[in-house]
Amino acid sequence: MGSVVDSETGTPLPFANIIIEGTTIGAATDMNGEYFILNVTPGKYTLRAQMMGYEAQIIEGVIVSVNRTSNIDVKLRETVLEGEEVVVVANKLSIKKDQTSSVKNVSSEQIEMLPVEDLDQVIAMQAGVVDGHFRGGRLTEVSYLVDGMQVNEAFGGTDKTVSIEKEAAQDLEVITGTFNAEYGRAMSGIVNVVTKDGGNQYKASFSSHVSNFYTANSDVFIGLSNTEFARNQDYKLQLEGPVIPDLITFFTNFRYQKSLGHINGIRRFNVDDYSNATDANKFGVNTPWDFDFNGQTYYSEHTGDGEYVPINTNLDYSGMGKLTFNISTDLKASVMGTLNYSETPNSGHVYKYKPDGRATFHNDSKMGMFQLNHFLSNSAFHDLKLSYVDNHQYSWLYEDPFDPRYVHAGYGGGMGGFSTGGQDRGHSERKLIDLNAKYDLVWQVNTSHAIKTGFLYTHHTVENLPILTQNALRGTPLAQLNWYNENTGKVEFYPYQTELYPDDAIEMDRYKKQPFEFSAYIQDKMEFDEMVINLGLRYDYFNPNTTYPSQRRNPANQLLFYQLDENDNIMYDDNGNPILDSERMSSYPKAPAQFQLSPRFGLSYTLGSAAVLHFSYGHFFQMPPLYTLYSNYRNLIPTGDFQTVQGNPLIKAEKTVSYEMGIWQELLPNMGLELSVYYKDIYDLLSAVVYTTYNQIKYGLYSNKDYGNAKGFEMKFDYLMGPFSLYANYTLQYTRGNADDPTTTYSRLGQSLDPVPYLVPLNWDQRHTANISLGYNQEDFGVTLTGYLNSGRPYTFTPVSISPLAKQTLYPNNSERPTTYTIDLSGHYDFDIGDVGKLRFYLSVYNLLDRKNELSVNSTTGRAYTAIVYPVDFATFISNYNDIYDSIQNPYMYSAPREIKIGIGLVL
Structure with a gap:
């Protein structure tokens, strides 16, 4: 929106035409010379302003972001010659007149230049974000949206079911402050990815990338070879264009990634190797596997080939397809489908010498979405969106629990601090289906008022399908009967007879539940000469649809x-x-439904021509993850204390009350500085309280007892001039609460420790966070350098000489880990291939300086590779292949070493 005036007199010009070039979208100014254009897809555009008797003006580089008003004021100059025009370039940092809270919009062009692999890394670079925690909230407090539709994994609550590749994102909106009434089911932040539409020209791109790790820290990251160039592989394909020109377009994006990771194991042991470090000379015969240790004879088979084996591997592939129907100038529709699949084997330091036999976690998600957008008039439009999300998560080594490749559970032993045989025998499976319907209506009443209202309905279907197995011979002498077979030279067991746990076993937590929720909102965006007010109210309803x-x-x-x-x-x-x-x-009565009303308020005030002051306040509610309602749904209590935490359908929504104030100042053309302060109280946080049965058995029940608060200061600096760009932000934050996660207090009581009586730093209370990105990007060449600096996060320091009594007053997160920093570099260079397209070469270097950042530390020393070892530890340590320090020195405690990634691509 904006105005058109005479450049000499400042007189408003009615009936001037404003047209978005390359589209059929435009508007005419009213009698006051003002205009607005609604419902423009995010992206970069060129505007044309024209009026008879005046030179036409072309405004290039106009950026449109989701949920933002782009103010473009035009001054036309009189002329006696028709057809004259003037070209100007829009300020890359538009005045943030309508920004009433902390919002960051990252365009597709900006994303392309960053040294990141996915959108999650772009999100992590924003002020106030610490490892997925937005301004001090828990991981479950962020709502992830794709084209405005929520895609959170509702069962666990800490992840999303759908991931959009960065090449398919037109705009990324990250809200870390308060947010308008249209957004809900979140307390700390909103992430909205707007996907690309296909264009009217055929375009294609393909790229192939390989990478490897090059480090001087070979003592930590063993087995990495400088000649293994393709340890990690990454392939991308993107196609777009018209199906029927100007009517139907398509956009597709595919990606395949296979990573062997940066941590290797050594295959000393196979899954059917047996070790015994507790019963000296158990078999009473001399074997090749006997060894003497501290005057005793022990037994340990090790038939592995001694080869290096990657143990933090990952396989991912994704696909997206979108059809856009430009039915008329007033009606537009789209159909989109996505697929995300990943395989991640169990990983950990314990598998260093027995890397086989690990279960693999599979995550398979599919989404289908239909969108219909209709202009009711030049001042009103409405949207209808329908989506289906199917998320299937399962983990096992072999799908069939009776698979003959499973070895006897008796092989699953350990020695020297590591696994020496056996396999992961667990089977878990979970299915989640979400059906969503969303409707929004936008009415631009006049240039001062924009009313937006709508509703969202979601129906969840969640199935928990664990499979537990046991030995049918349990409790008999045959269950663990084993002997040394001199013919095979190995220990053998009496055959394991696999059977499933009965359905009525306490451990068999199998269920299917179908909760549903409904939300509605109304908000008014009031835009005046010097002030913008966002005022809204939201209603949320949740029905657990079960008994208690x-x-x-x-x-x-x-x-x-x-x-x-x-x-x-x-x-x-x-x-x-x-x-x-x-x-x-x-x-067992029906659990009642519950509802909440959430008022939202935001205000921005323009100070002069290049500064904006903003203030916002709001109440934000969010239901806890679904597992907290339905876990152990049959309510069976084991025979011992502190052995189960039950779901609670009566659990309430968590609540955050948030305040924010800030100022944005344009220092120079294309240079801006934003300062913000914030505070929030977090009430009714998820926790687990202890109940005692009539027969004095203690168990846990999910409830709303925890509390936390967060306060902080943020500084953001943006500079864009020609090919140069500089983005920097700094966050000072204090996050306090009585528990890191819902079961902290429950677990402390189970260990006979007192509850924490006051607020302590939470695990993600990172005091200082700084990010900077410096880029130089021309049409055929670009390079970007990005740096990250993070002060140490809290951990619980446990002194060596602490007594049991002193341990009662040793509260969590009483010390800090070391500071970490990382520098990443990326660049590309293009070669023209005649009129066909471009050949592009890529180079990315992650952890350029090969920093050994300590992400985890030992509780007795505060460092990753050092620990205090007691005499009793030496006395009880038994091994013939390693020393006691081997299990302490864990490479998982460090960030990944330097990774160099090269690629070649074809852009047509």
Whole structure:
């Protein structure tokens, strides 16, 4: 929106035409010379302003971002010659007049130049973001959207089901401050990815990338070879163009990645090797696997080939296809489908010498989305969006639990601090299907008021499908019967007879639940000469659609209680049946639905011509992850204390009350500085409280008892001039609470430790965070340098000489890990191939300086590769292949070493 005036007199020019070149979209100014153009897809555009008797003006490089107003004011000069025109370039840093909170919009051009592999890394570079935590919130407090539709993994709550590749993103919106009423189901932040549409010209690109790790720290990262150029592989394909010109276009994007990772193991042991470090000379015969240690004879088979084996591998592939239908100037529709699949084997330092037999975690997600956009008039339009999201997660070594390749569980032993045989025998599976319907209506009442209203309905279907196995011979002498076979030279077991756990076993937490939720909102964006006000109200409704036990001291009626008369005798009904004591027995009523109202307010005030002050306030509610409602849904209590945490359908929504104030100043043309301060209280945080049954068994129940708060200061600096760009931000943050995660207090009670009586730093309370990106990018050449500096995050320091009594007052996160920093470099160079296209060469270097950043530390020393070892540890350590320090020196505690990635691509 904006105005058109006479350049000499400043007189408003009515009926001037503003047209977005290359489209059929435009507007005419009103009697006050003002205009607005609604419903423009994010991207970079060229505007043409024209009026009879005036020179036409071409404004190039106009940036349109999602949920933002781009103000373009035009001054036309009178002329007597028709056809004259003036070309100007829009300020790359438009005045942020309508920004009432902290929002960062990253365009596709900016994303392309950053040394990042995916959009998650772009998000991590924003001020206020620490390893997925937005301004001090837990990981579950962020809402991830694709084209405005939520794609959060609702069961666990910490991830998203759909990932869009960076090449397919037209605009990335990251909101770390308060947000408008249209956004909900989040307390800390919003991430919205706007996908690209196909164009009217055929375009294609393909690229192939390989990478390897080159490090001087070979003592930590063993087995890496400088000649293994393709240790990691990455292939990308993108196609777009018209199906029917001007009517139907398509856009497709595919990516395949296979990574062998930077950590290797050594195959000393195979899965059917047996070791015994507890029963000296168990077999009573001399074998080739016997070894003497501290005067005792022990047994350890090691039939591995001694080869290096990658153990933090990963396989990913993704696909996206989108059809866009430009039905008329007033009606547009699109259909999109996405696929994300990944395989990640179990990984950890314990597998260093036995890298085989690990289960693989599979994550398979599919999404289908339909969008319909319709102009009701020049001042109003509405959107209808429907989506289907199917997420299937499963983990196993072999899909069939009776697969004959499983070895006897007795081989699963350890020695020297590492696994020496056996396999992962667990089977877990979970399915989540979300059906979503979203409707939005936008009405630009006039140049001062824009009303937006809408609703969202979501129906979840979640299935938890664990498979647990056991030996049918358990409890008999045959279960662990083994012997040394002199013919094979190995230990053999009496055959393992696999059977499934019965469906009524306490451990078999199998269920299917179908909760649903509904949201509605209304907001008014009031834009005046010097002030913009965002005022909104949101309604959220959630129905768990299940039952709950009325008596938590006897939730599954495993204990029977009867009514007694005055002589303590059991009472009977007329049919001779004993009468149950209803006060001590559970009934199972329907869990009630709940709702919340969330007011939102934001204000920005223009100071002069190049500064904007903003303030915002809001209430934000979010239901906890679905597992906290349905875990152990049959409410069975084991026979021991602190062995289970039950789901609670009565759990309430968590609540955040947030405040923010900031100022943005244009220092020079194309140079801006933004300062913000914020504070938020987080109430009714998810926790686990302890209940005691009538037979004195203690167990956990998810509830709303935790509290936290966060406060901080942010500074953001942007500079764009020609080919040069500089983006920098700094965050000072304090995050406090009584627990890092929902089960912290419950676990402390289980260890006979007192609850934390005051607020402590949370695990992600990173005091200082700084990011900087410096780029130089021409049409055929570009280079970008990015740096990250993070002060150490908290950990719990445990002194060596601490007594059991002193441990009671040793509270979590009482010390800090070392500071980390990383520098990444990326560049590309293009060669023209005549009129066909371009050949592009890529180079990226991650961790350019090969820093050994300590991400985790030992609790007794505060460092990654050092620990205090007690005499008793030496006395009990038994091994014939390593020393006690081997298990302490864990490469997973460090960030990845230097990685050099090269690629070649064809752009047509």
